[in-house]
Amino acid sequence: MRGYIAIIRNSLISYLFFRAEFFFRTLGNLLQIFIVFYLWKAIYENSTSELNGLTFLQAFTYLSVSGTIFVMIGTMIDWEISLNIMHGDIVMILYLPLDLHIQTIVRAFGVFIFRVLFSGLPAILFIILVFKVPVAFGINLLFFLVSVFFSFLISANIDFAIGASAFSFESALGLKLIKDSIILFFSGAIVPIPFFPKPVQSVIMILPFQSMYYTPVNLLLNRQSMLNSLLLLCIQAGWIIFFVILGRMFYRKILVKLTISGG
Amino acid sequence: MYAYSYAPHIKNTIVYNAFQEKNPGKQKSRHILKKFPAGLHSKIYKKSLHSIHVIVYYTIIMENNKIIEVNNLKRYFKILKRQEGLWGAVKDLFSRNYQTIKAVDDISFSVEKGEIVGFIGPNGAGKSTTIKMLTGVLKETAGTVVVDSYIPFRDRKKYVANIGVVLGQRSQLWWNIPVIESFKVLKDIYRITDAVYNRSLKLFNDLVDLKQYYHIPVRKLSLGQKTLCNIASAFLHSPKLIFLDEPTIGLDVSIKKNVRKIIRTLNKELDTTIIVTTHDVGDIENLCKRLILIDKGKIIFDGLTSHFNQTFGAYRTLRLDIEHINDGILSAMEEQVNNQFRYKERIAVKLDKNGWVKLTIDQDELPLLDVLNFATKTYRVKDVKIEEISLEDVIIRAYEGALE
CATH class of the missing domain: 3.40.50.300 (P-loop containing nucleotide triphosphate hydrolases)
Known part of the structure; x- marks a missing residue:
């Protein structure tokens, strides 16, 4: 445990080291919010006040908040692991007396904390205050934070499973691209879920990806009963367990096959 | 008698050793193997004889x-046999032509x-x-x-x-x-x-x-x-x-x-x-x-x-400072030395950069002193140096010998 905490700490220090990265990321996030604003303003220009049951402000809030979540929970785990395997640096990680899976997630968690504090939360405050989005400040904020954390865990574990598959494919970059596209499309991070045709919507609701973006946004913006909120969180937790098991299965099987020759 | 606090499995080892002493020849029996801890047991089950070695060795480690x-x-790698060129690389995308490399x-x-x-x-x-x-x-x-x-x-x-x-x-x-x-x-x-x-x-x-x-x-x-x-x-x-x-x-x-x-x-x-x-x-x-x-x-x-x-030959280098040395004398000397002594290969006689005559000989095959005696009788030798071959040269010889 102490070792994992130390890794989080160093991961934070390591990230703070790039001051420029820190400013540009926050700036880039704000720019994206403006892009979303003007894009959807244009879409709503020539139509009635509502599209698919969403007003402009609702659609904009939904998309800008889910865009911010995208910035917060994205990890580079798959990319890092597959690069480490290709270059053989994975052995240095295996030489630590730690679990590779937990260690990897924990490293990403350090970056996640950083992004939530310095990029995510300021952006969400910015959206709420500048665009005057009506949001209730109560228990929903707590649910939102927990839900974002769960989203991070789902995302990190999907990435770990993809990265672990690099053990057998020797590269997971192609798989990562497929995964990123699927997540972007099916999570409703680009197009709000109400905009999809009904049959597609029902497929989306079965898949895990909407629970990464749609659930936290839902918990923040829409009034939910306590029970419903908890239920949504439980569904997220279920997906976490699913992907943890999947990732560990891959990892166990594939570790045996690991081939790194040369020094 | 064994310091088995080192590893939890050692206790089982002793159980196993004791069993083996009492029942020689029954070491492959399955039911006795079930007494070992789960991890070891499954290993023994798969390749029984090898894993039994493992357990027995635990005790040897403690003793010695x-x-x-x-x-x-052993470690074998199965690698895709890659073909040459761009077209070969394209064909490799669908190839199943694997090759086993015995790395260890x-x-x-x-x-x-x-x-x-x-x-x-x-x-x-x-x-x-x-x-x-x-x-x-x-x-x-x-x-x-x-x-x-x-x-x-x-x-x-x-x-x-x-x-x-x-x-x-x-x-x-x-x-x-x-x-x-x-x-x-x-x-x-x-x-x-x-x-x-x-x-x-x-x-x-x-x-x-x-x-x-x-x-x-x-x-x-x-x-x-x-x-x-x-x-x-x-x-x-x-x-x-x-x-x-x-x-x-x-x-x-x-x-x-x-x-x-x-x-x-x-x-x-x-x-x-x-x-x-x-x-x-x-x-x-x-x-x-x-x-x-x-x-x-x-x-x-x-x-x-x-x-x-x-192990890789007790090589010595003999250096001789001979009066009025020239190429003619040198080749004549090489001829004479090779006629005089039986050696596994032709002994090379060369000049080093200081103008000394140099020959390298494996002591196990031919005593260097014999060659020295012969040289001092036949030529006017002013000075003599005997050098042990450097480790580097031995390693080079070992690698080259090993690679043949």
Whole structure:
């Protein structure tokens, strides 16, 4: 445990080291919010006040908040692991007396904390205050934070499973691209879920990806009963367990096959 | 009679040994194997005889003060046979043309506590693969490895806490943050006590003044400084066993000297067992009492460095200063020497850069003194020098011989 905490700490220090990265990321996030604003303003220009049951402000809030979540929970785990395997640096990680899976997630968690504090939360405050989005400040904020954390865990574990598959494919970059596209499309991070045709919507609701973006946004913006909120969180937790098991299965099987020759 | 507090499985070993004494010949019986702990049991079940070796060896380790025990270790790689050219690369996308490479092919050896053992061999001989199996990141194809009562691959997480690994260019340190922060993380990861941590740092400060690099991020260190920090990071938790894979590659002479000093000191003061692979003759001469030479996945030599010379021929070089030497006399002399003595090959007689006549002879085949006697009788010899062949030349001979 102490070792994992130390890794989080160093991961934070390591990230703070790039001051420029820190400013540009926050700036880039704000720019994206403006892009979303003007894009959807244009879409709503020539139509009635509502599209698919969403007003402009609702659609904009939904998309800008889910865009911010995208910035917060994205990890580079798959990319890092597959690069480490290709270059053989994975052995240095295996030489630590730690679990590779937990260690990897924990490293990403350090970056996640950083992004939530310095990029995510300021952006969400910015959206709420500048665009005057009506949001209730109560228990929903707590649910939102927990839900974002769960989203991070789902995302990190999907990435770990993809990265672990690099053990057998020797590269997971192609798989990562497929995964990123699927997540972007099916999570409703680009197009709000109400905009999809009904049959597609029902497929989306079965898949895990909407629970990464749609659930936290839902918990923040829409009034939910306590029970419903908890239920949504439980569904997220279920997906976490699913992907943890999947990732560990891959990892166990594939570790045996690991081939790194040369020094 | 055995110190079985070292490993929990030892108790079972003794049960097993006792059983074997009472019932010789029944060692493959399945029901007795079920008494072993789950992990071991399944292994025994699959390849019964090999795994039984493992258990028996636990006790041998305790008895003989051994730390590494490797038996009939093999590692084969299945690799895609790539074709040449762009079209070949395209065809490879769908190819199933696999080839088996025997990286390590049936090696056995053991290492005692406190030894410094040098692993040498030409590039691609299987040294690194062996090290990776010893350190638990590669699974063996067949055979057994037992290190300090662990089976490295199976017990990796627990096992690696007891060893330190330095791989030439790779690093355990965090790239972007000051060195000391990486050390602190390692302190927490390995649960190093303050006493041990401070002792390790003090040792390095005394030897190479490591303090000056503490607050510099790793990426800003030079190769040599990085290597020193890498070695320090592998020694922090004062492991019983350290693996060094080409620790002095690309370092300047003075840092090389420091690195060797560190390794010798740790070996002497903390009784650390050290396995080092290297291509550097200086490393071998300065560090290793024992050498293991590997080529094409097989052990060609395993023994004391001082015996290494003799095994690959007790070569001596004879240098003679002869009056009025010229090319004519030289070729005549070569003729005469070869007529006079029977030797496995034609003895080459050459001039060295100082104008001395030079011949190299294997003492086991032909006593050098005979040649010297013959030369002094036949020619007017002013001065004589006899030199032992350098370790470097022996290694070159060994590699070339091994490669034939």
